[in-house]
Amino acid sequence: MTQPPERDDQDAADREAPVVRERPLGRNQPLVPAASIAGRALVTVIAIMTFLAGLTAGAAQLVADASAGWRASVAREATIQVRPVPGRPIDQEVARAAAIARATAGIAEVRVFTKEESERLLEPWLGTGLNFEELPVPRILVLRAAPGGRPDFASLRKALTGEVRGATLDDHRVWVERLATMANTIVALAIGVLVLVLSATALAVAFATRGAMAGNREIVEVLHFVGASDSFIAGEFQRQFLRLGLRGGAVGGAAALVFFAIASMAASAWVATPGGSQIEALFGGFSVGVWGFISVALIAVLVALVTAVVSRITVRRTLGGLS
């Protein structure tokens, strides 16, 4: 290079009181100042959205697990009810029904409820101390399917109807399938809520990005004049918004995980009560499991990525509009 220009002594006089804020080389500041973005508000919105999405995903996971349990139980258990028929000794009918059931492929176990056990089943409704001799109390046989086996309940029903009078087979299929349908509906609704939450997050990010661009208009202009491409400028905004998205996602996701951990502990304490054990028998334990935790973490990452991508798209569109 040529001879350097002289230093102007007047510069020293021009300088304001040297409140010198220095920064070493090699640590490039972001070109979009973090303070110029409504960062705290956006992080709060993203955290709330992630928390809600996490709760929804966790709840859906709970219902999906219960649904899977219900589906498995369809193939695992069935009940034969043998009603007393005048002129036919019920014990013989029960024994015949048990024999037919045992002969059916895929049935691993047949448990015949004794007369006393069957009568005891009525106690919750009729009370104790009654004489059941006069009552035509039906007898119950509980069938358990072999693991992985799929018994042919249609043939069994046909055989029972033909050979055992007063016998009916209840494989719970209709009832459990309805529950499973309900569970699937809840999972579908949860996915819908998740999509809505992500859309709301995307809109909030788009507004915040436009605000940030308006606030940094001069910086964007200077970047263009020094040869920055739209892609580079969009990348600078994207980096800032990804950081905010990760922060909000981490806070919201962590809050959702803490909520599930506390709820799980509270539920385990409650399960010790009779009511709790019945609810657990129907719906399963209140634990989102490993997949629940993984899905909450994935949602946090997804929200952060949505934040980054939406900010990039918004910047590109805005810059495209400016040209």
Next chain:
Amino acid sequence: MVRFENVGLRYGMGPEVLRDVSFSIEPQSFQFLTGPSGAGKTTLLRLILLSLRPTRGLIDLFGHDVAGIGKDTLTTLRRRMGVVFQDFRLLEHLTTYENVALPLRVQGRDESSYRAEVVELLRWVGLGERMHVLPPVLSGGEKQRAAIARALIVQPDLLLADEPTGNVDPSLGRRLLRLFVELNKSGTAIVIATHDLALMDQFGGARRLVLGDGRLHIYD
């Protein structure tokens, strides 16, 4: 390098602020762009910088007709030009070093690859001791030199300076002009927009592009 043919510009439905402007800027040339305040000097510079498009006429920049260029080409062309704004336009949250390195940074270059280059240029313009500080603590002259260094760091083919001495005292103005002359000697074409007659008189041999009533008059 730059060629304008019958270029006209109007804002909206208003009158033409530039009419039938025709001129060319040759490589390694030195010219002043002058005229009274409001004559359209900054507008003309913005046309060269492609931040404005003409309403009529032809602008050819480095062999490209700007009427049909895309955004990528526009970015490439801007990288061949350096610009010094009247109000410096330094980014307040970046240090002097980061501001001067900005044109290299936006090209995606790694910081370590240009550090020595930027530090050398900062020392050359007399800001070696001020490279770590933020613009608010720089004096007017230091800001001006930082803005010039930012325009020079990419060793542009064409340097556009808008009133580069407008915010500094006459002695600093003279020194800055000498800096531009040195740059010109090293191969950069220079366009200095100014209405400072004293400044132009110091370099009397330079070509003058004079704007008045929307028209351009050339005095070689």
